[in-house]
Amino acid sequence: MHDLVRLFADDLGQREAAGDGREAAVSRLLHHYLATAQEADSHLWPEQTRPASGTFTDRDQARA
Incomplete structure (x- = not known):
């Protein structure tokens, strides 16, 4: 039965x-x-020339 349902869903x-x-x-x-x-x-790499975004408040939140 499971194979028939899988085949139907795939089709x-x-x-x-x-x-x-x-x-x-x-x-x-x-x-x-x-x-x-x-x-x-x-x-994570603050030495880069690109400024930190506003999406994450700090490094720990960015890592999560």
Whole structure:
């Protein structure tokens, strides 16, 4: 039974993939990860020329 449900879900996902906007969603997610990592990096390496961001208040929060 589990295999049938998995196959049905996979087939449905493949048919609906073109119009569901998943590529744009993945792109937004990866952009968010990159921006957050760059903001944290500004706290972890303060000697860089890029100013620290306002997203994190200190080094410990950036590390978390």
